[in-house]
Amino acid sequence: MYALGIDIGGTKTAMAIMNASGTIIAHDQLKTSTQAAPEVMLDRIIICAKKLLEKSDVTEKTLLGIGIGAPGPLDLFRGMITYPPNLPLWREVRIVDYISQHFSVPIHLENDASAAALAEHHFGAGHGHKNILFVTISTGIGAGIIANNTLISGGRGNAGDVGHMVVDPSFGLCVCGQLGCFEHICSGTAISREASRLKKMPLSTKDVFQLYQEKEPVITPYLDKVLERMGMAFVSLINTLDPEIVIIGGGVSQAGDILFEPIRHYVTRFTLNKDAAHTPIVPAKLSQTAGVIGAAALILNR
The missing domain is CATH 3.30.420.40 (ATPase, nucleotide binding domain)
Known part of the structure; x- marks a missing residue:
C-alpha cells in the first residue's frame, strides 16, 4: 500500500x-x-x-x-x-x-x-523524542509542534504559525501588516531582499552567507543582527513550548554551523529555564x- x-x-x-x-x-x-x-x-x-x-x-x-x-x-x-x-x-x-x-x-x-515535523519525528532527527519543535526557514518561516508524540494542529490547523510573531518592529512592515515579524527579518526571502538592497546588487541567501563567512564589511553587521533576532525567536519558542529538541529545516538551514552556532549561543545565554539552555538545536535530517x-x-x- x-x-x-x-x-x-x-x-x-x-x-x-x-x-x-x-x-x-x-x-x-x-x-x-x-x-x-x-x-x-x-x-x-x-x-x-x-x-x-x-x-x-x-x-x-x-x-x-x-x-x-x-x-x-x-x-x-x-x-x-x-x-x-x-x-x-x-x-x-x-x-x-x-x-x-x-x-x-x-x-x-x-x-x-x-x-x-511529522516526517522528522517518524524518520528524521526527531526520531525517539516525544516533544519536538520543528522550524522551517525558507521562503517563509513556520513551525510544527509534536507534544507527547502527538502533532499539535490547533483549532483550525494553524498551530505553529511562528513566522508572524513580532521579533523587532524596527525592521519595518511585514506582508501580514505587522511590524518586525520573525519571517520578515529572518526568512531566506528577507535575507536576500535586504542584503541585495544594502549591496545594491542581486544576492541570493547563499551569496549572503558566503559574504558573511568572508567578513564582508556591509553584510557582517547586518547578518549579525539577523542571527541575533533568530536567537531571540528561538528563546521565546523554547520558553513557550519546552521541547526536548529543536530541528531547523528549510533552505536557510543549509548554511550550516554559521547559522546554527549563533542561535545555540544565544539560547544558552537567555532561556528562562536554565535546564533548557542546552536544548539540542540540530539541522533537519530529511533536509528538503x-x-x-x-x-x-x-x-x-x-
Missing part, C-alpha cells in the same frame, strides 16, 4: 509516492506560480500527480490516500487554504474538495511545517524532502 504526498511551497510544489515503510518510490516537482490562479496551479498538480502514479504503477486500489502540506493560514474543517501571505491569489481555496473531484481516496490537509515525506506520512500516520 502507498501514500501520495503533496507539499505546496511558495516557490515549488513537490510530490512523492511513499510505501508503508516510509520509502519514497517516486517523486517529482513543479514550479509554484504566484501569478497563476489557484485553480490553474491545482490542475497542474493533479496532472503531475496522476502521471507520477501511472509511472509508478500505483493504482487507487493500492493508494491509501493523499496527504497535502500547504502554507497557512488553513481551515482544516473545511479543507481550505485561506490567506497564505506568500501566495497572494490563494484566498479561501477549497483544496480538498477540488482534488477530491479527481481522486476517490481519502485526502488529508495539514500545515506544511506540521507535516514536515521533509515536507513531502511528512505530507505522505499524514496518511500513513492515520
Whole structure:
C-alpha cells in the first residue's frame, strides 16, 4: 500500500509516492506560480500527480490516500487554504474538495511545517523524542509542534504559525501588516531582499552567507543582527513550548554551523529555564524532502 504526498511551497510544489515503510518510490516537482490562479496551479498538480502514479504503477486500489502540506493560514474543517501571505491569489481555496473531484481516496490537509515535523519525528532527527519543535526557514518561516508524540494542529490547523510573531518592529512592515515579524527579518526571502538592497546588487541567501563567512564589511553587521533576532525567536519558542529538541529545516538551514552556532549561543545565554539552555538545536535530517515525506506520512500516520 502507498501514500501520495503533496507539499505546496511558495516557490515549488513537490510530490512523492511513499510505501508503508516510509520509502519514497517516486517523486517529482513543479514550479509554484504566484501569478497563476489557484485553480490553474491545482490542475497542474493533479496532472503531475496522476502521471507520477501511472509511472509508478500505483493504482487507487493500492493508494491509501493523499496527504497535502500547504502554507497557512488553513481551515482544516473545511479543507481550505485561506490567506497564505506568500501566495497572494490563494484566498479561501477549497483544496480538498477540488482534488477530491479527481481522486476517490481519502485526502488529508495539514500545515506544511506540521507535516514536515511529522516526517522528522517518524524518520528524521526527531526520531525517539516525544516533544519536538520543528522550524522551517525558507521562503517563509513556520513551525510544527509534536507534544507527547502527538502533532499539535490547533483549532483550525494553524498551530505553529511562528513566522508572524513580532521579533523587532524596527525592521519595518511585514506582508501580514505587522511590524518586525520573525519571517520578515529572518526568512531566506528577507535575507536576500535586504542584503541585495544594502549591496545594491542581486544576492541570493547563499551569496549572503558566503559574504558573511568572508567578513564582508556591509553584510557582517547586518547578518549579525539577523542571527541575533533568530536567537531571540528561538528563546521565546523554547520558553513557550519546552521541547526536548529543536530541528531547523528549510533552505536557510543549509548554511550550516554559521547559522546554527549563533542561535545555540544565544539560547544558552537567555532561556528562562536554565535546564533548557542546552536544548539540542540540530539541522533537519530529511533536509528538503521533509515536507513531502511528512505530507505522505499524514496518511500513513492515520
